[in-house]
Amino acid sequence: MKRKDEVIEALEALGAKILQEIERGENPSLEVPIRSLSNVRYNPETRMLELGSERAKRYFFNVAHVRKFVQTVEAAALSKELKEVGKHLSLREAFYRMKRTLPGSDINLVDEQEESNQAIEDLELITNLSREKLHFNANKMGSVAGKVVIEDKGDVVDWSKLGSGGWSIPSNVEEIVFKEVKARFVLYMEKAAEWERLHEDRVWERLNCVIMCSQGQATRGVRRLLQRLHLEHGLPIYVLTDFDPWGFYIYSVLKFGSIGLAHISEQLAIPGAKFLGLTADDVERYDLKKHFIKFEEVDLRRLEQIAKYEWFKDNKEWQRQFKLMKQMGAKVELAALSSKGITFISEHYLPEKLRKQEFLD
């Protein structure tokens, strides 16, 4: 119940502030932190991308501001309604819900989803509550299995007893309660096919862990679920991606956050996450050069960008990986480990890497 109050309180405080300004005969205003690149910085203390302190003030009686002002207030009203009736909307549904025509005019409150999305992001910034807590959902994607029991919507779900499919991760994991966490760590991988490999081989049972995947870039629901297991239950998060710049980028976003979501890093980033592979050393050790996928120009550019990231540029271990990848001029997929044996990744690669604690930080 406490969580509900936090949201209602924040929304009511926002409404009360505006009402007060109206009653005082002042020009109602909203103060919103600026989300542009110039206001995003990497904080070496917290090891996260964060929003700086620049803020903008938006006034109701200002033709340049009024549209955004009203949209943000509408998002707040919709969030309060959703909270009160206990429902959630996807961003797309919220767009249609907010796209109403103002009475006595032919003006829509929002015309494009970009507008409602930004209003919701502004509301996140103003209230310091994530979109999910405000009852707006992002995409649903991903699966999980392992030694954890949760309670969700009145159901008790044991992630270790769900057959070959596993639990389908919802877009919003704020209200999940962890009932029993026997797992000692989490293996996160970018590909569902890899997850099915590890699940069929019952890696979560043998290694006493949780296995989780999204597809490509992790969804917010997946990131938040990883973060909650990490923060609330102290589980280490180990990230398993291909040996390629895009895999490294997936790891980077999970760990340090991203520019686009810098305002919400605290609720998504996992500075304690570690990279478990695939590395250049694995490519040598397991003789995977035969399975090189040659770099395209775009891969090289991406690698060079990543190598310059503030959080990587003084990291010797990572710089060594970037250098070796550049020398190889090629990527290697985790799936290439199948060439060593059907279950090689589950029975050799992972146990060995974990035993030797071969993580990159």
Added chain:
Amino acid sequence: MKRKDEVIEALEALGAKILQEIERGENPSLEVPIRSLSNVRYNPETRMLELGSERAKRYFFNVAHVRKFVQTVEAAALSKELKEVGKHLSLREAFYRMKRTLPGSDINLVDEQEESNQAIEDLELITNLSREKLHFNANKMGSVAGKVVIEDKGDVVDWSKLGSGGWSIPSNVEEIVFKEVKARFVLYMEKAAEWERLHEDRVWERLNCVIMCSQGQATRGVRRLLQRLHLEHGLPIYVLTDFDPWGFYIYSVLKFGSIGLAHISEQLAIPGAKFLGLTADDVERYDLKKHFIKFEEVDLRRLEQIAKYEWFKDNKEWQRQFKLMKQMGAKVELAALSSKGITFISEHYLPEKLRKQEFLD
């Protein structure tokens, strides 16, 4: 156990035939149905896209044939190994597993995944068994909830007791056993966000059904799961997509099959599936013109293609929809129903359409 025998039998028969030819001093050969467009036809009796009777013979002692011949035999050997050890591989993993260098040469058995994929498809055609039964998995995607209890890998999973996430649908659903099917029909939708709407509103409980989604085009696992519920338990399958040519295409593939997978229609297509919406009539009735998304050139072209499909061209109801859409020159999303109310789709739209039995066939 019967299912296991079916696969091993087919693979052993294939091996025995080749061995026999070798012992007799004949040129070993494989007979494979041709998968080109010219050999695909629509069968109005079964209402499915099917492969015609054209076949090609491939010989071992033929420089133009030998590579494909050996690849197909390798796929068969790998399938048998997988079956015997009770494991599955994704197509990508299978590619790496088959990409071995022939002893005493620098020739790889396969160089590109396209080659191993085709070898596996050939094996499907030769054995008349789906890739999934041969232990090769496609993509994993999609969620399900509702009044069904299954047994899978020794776990009993109740699809109605999985919190907000639902069951994550595996890539391979061949070995799932339906223990209890109380649901009276299945609602299939293309978007996960729509699924979350219906799940939060507990539509499957109110209407006593199953709700299932993939994302975009349905995966093979999802299609096969729908088909099994339809054929083995007589559940009607109702398809819910946006009012747009791509939504209609998703329905068309689910129901009649697709050209690329015509050889496996029997194991994927669901001729009994029905379209539940969104229709042009819904757009009128629920006053959704305000939410028109104007056609691009590419939408119009797709619509015109679909309108000419053999299975739609004499269907008056569908032709009427195509004509109305063309007149509107616009698409409308299911999510636009949110403009009528947060739970409008769950509490009004669906119950009304189902009560009136407003299906398109």
